[in-house]
Amino acid sequence: MRSDFGDFVVKQAIVHVIPQRPRGEDPPALQLSQTACRFDDAVRTALQAKLREVLDRLGREVVEDPELKSVLPDAVRAYLAGELDLVAVSGELAHALRDSQNGSSSAGLLLVAAARLDHQHALLMVKLEQETGMQANEIVTDGLRTFDVQYFANLLFTEKSKVYKVALFSEEGNTEQTLQGWAADPQKSGKDVARFFLEKFLGCRHQDHPRELTRRFHDTAMDWVNSRVTDSEVRMDYVMAVMVELQSSAGTLDPVAFLETHLREPHRDDFANFLMENDVPIRAFDKDTDLVEGRLQKVRVDLANGAFLVAPLEAVQDGTVAVEDLGDGRTTVTVTSTLTKTSSGAAAGRPTKPQDQAEERPSQTEMIPGLESVALTVPARMPHARSGDEPLPAQT
C-alpha cells in the first residue's frame, strides 16, 4: 500500500472544454485542443503538489470492470504502451467524459496530463470546473495608496477548491488481466467517487469491497491494541473506541479522524503505520459492518490466570465493568452489578490454550455462569507489549 504520492510528477498537460449536455438532447460536439498547454514550471509544480495531496488524502484504489464497458481502460492502456500520444488519448477521454455525463452534470474542463509515478509512465485525468475569485493588487493612484481589485471567473484549482475529480493510472497497474489505479472526488469528501465518473467514465469499481475493508480495519485495530499497547486501561479505551466507531450511524469510516479523536498522540503514527502495513487504508472508506456485526455487541477480556470476561458494551460504557492497570503488570477487572445466578461454571471452565495454538473463542451468546459476580486481581501477561505511555519505535 502506498504511503505517499511524493514520486508523482507532472510532465505535460492538455485541457479540453466539456460543455454541459442539454437534457433530452444529443451530446454537443467537442472543440478539442490541438496541442499541449503552455505553462511554466511554477504552474506545473503547483499542479503536481495539489494533486499529490489530493491523491494521498482521498485517492481510492480502483480497478477496471469490463462489464461497465467504458472506452477509457483501452485508451489508457494504448497510451501507456506508447500507441497513443497525449493529444490523441486526451481526445478520446474528452469524448468518453462527455458521453458519460447526463443533463445534471455541469460544464467544465478535462485536464489530461502525462505524468510519472515511481519513474513509470502514468496518465492523469482531472474533471474540473472553473471558479470565481478576486485579485487585489496594491497600487498608488493620485498619490494615494489603495488596492486595485479585479474579478475573475476562470480560476482553476484554488486553494480550497473541491470542484474536481481525479483519476490516475500508471504502468505498474497495467497488467494483462486488468487496469488498476486511483480515483478521488473532493466534492464527496472522500466518502465515495461520483458514480458517473467512476463507472461510466473510468469504467472502474473500487478495488476493495467496503465489507472487506471494514473487517480488515476491525481485525487490524484489535491486533494493534493487543500487540502494541500494554496499559490495560488504555487498551480497553481503544477497544471500546473501535467498537463504538464501527457501530456509529456514520456511513463512512475515516481512520485518520478515528486516530486523531481517540488515540493518544504517541500512538497515532504507530497505529497508522500498522494499518498500512496490513493493507488497510488510512483514508476514509465506506463502512459496512456485515462481516463484524456479531463481534460488536460485547467486549471480551482474557487474563493470564485463565479467567476471561465477556460483557455487553454498555456495561463498560456505564462503568459497571471497569479495568484498572495496577502499574506492575497486573490488572484489576471490577464488575459491579446484581448477582442473578451462580452455578458450577463448567461451560466457562475451559483450560487456557497454549500460546502457539489458535485461540478458540466462545460465541457472543455463550452463557458464562458466575461472571457478573466476579472481581479479579490477577497478573495480565502481555510479553510483547509496551507501556501505554512509552514512546513507540515509529515515533523516534
Place this chain on the structure above:
Amino acid sequence: MPLTTEEAFRRYREERPRIQAAAEATGAHLRQRTAVKGITCQISSRAKEVSSFNTKAYRKKYADPWTQITDKAGLRLVVPHRSLLDPALDVIKESLDIVEVQDDRETQDDEYHLRYPRLHVQAVMVGPLEDPDGVPYQCEIQLRTEAVDLWSRMSHRLLYKPGVTPPPDVSRSLYRLIALVELYDLEVERGVEAMSHHPELARSNLILDLAEQIYRTFTDHPYSRDLSRDILDILVQTIDDEETYGERLTEFTERHRKRIQQAYADYGPTSDHFLKHGRYMLASQPESLIIFERLAHARFRLKSAWEDQLPHTMLTDMAHIWGIAL
C-alpha cells in the same frame, strides 16, 4: 622519461578541465561521506591555475615537474573545532585510496616552535579519470580548523610572494598569531566539550548543524538561521532520541536523495514559488530535511506539535511536496 617543464605545462593546460572535474567529484563524494558520519565541515575543491602550475614548475626547478607537483588538484576540508579533525581524517581514509598522510600536529621535541599545524593527505581522486600515462589523478587534501584556515589564508597572502622574502618583523608577527590560533581552538574545543554535558542546550543546535551539513550537499543557497531555530524548537519535540537521530536523518536522506533533490529544484530556493510567490518557504531551509523525515515517519506527531505554534500553511506546503495529506 620525465616531461620537461614546458611539456608538463602544456599537458597541464590540456588536462586541467578533467582534473577540475575529478576534484569536484571528489569534493562531492567527501561531502556526502562526512554528512553520513554527521561531521560538520566545509569542503572546497580546485584545480591549480595554469599560471600557478607554470610558476611553480619554473621556481622549484623540478626534475619531473608533472609528477612532483602533487597539488594539481587541491581540496580543503575545514571543521569548526579540533576534535572533528580526526573523525574527518578517518572519513577520508575510509573513502579514498591514500598515498600519504602528513600530520605535524603533535610533532615531538617541538615545544619551542610555533608553526602551521599541517594535516595534509595525498589521495587518489574518485572516478575513472587518469593522466595520459595511465596514472589515476591524485589530489592534496588540507584539513584545518576554521581558525587555522583563517590564519593560513592570510599568511599565504603575506608570506608567500614569489621571489620576495618578507621582512623578519612581519614573519615574526604572523607566526606569533599561531599562539592565538591555538588558544582559540582550545577554547572552542573546551566549549564544545562543556556543551556536551548540557544536552538540553545543545540539542537543537546539534540537530540543526547536522541538517545544515546534509542540506549543503544539495544547495549552497543562504537560509534564515533565525527561522531555523523557531522551526527546530517544534521539531525537537517530535524526536525522542537525538543521539541516534543523526544517523536516521542521514539514512533517510540517502534513501530519498533523488526525490529530495527534485523537491528542492521544484520548490526550493531557486524556484519561482519561493522567489516570486513566497510559498514553500521551508523548502529553502535546512530543517526541511527533518520535516520530510518526520512527515514520512511521524506525521501525526509532527502535526500535533505544529498546531497552534506555527502557521499551518508552512507545514501543509511541505506535506504537499512530500505527497502526503495531513
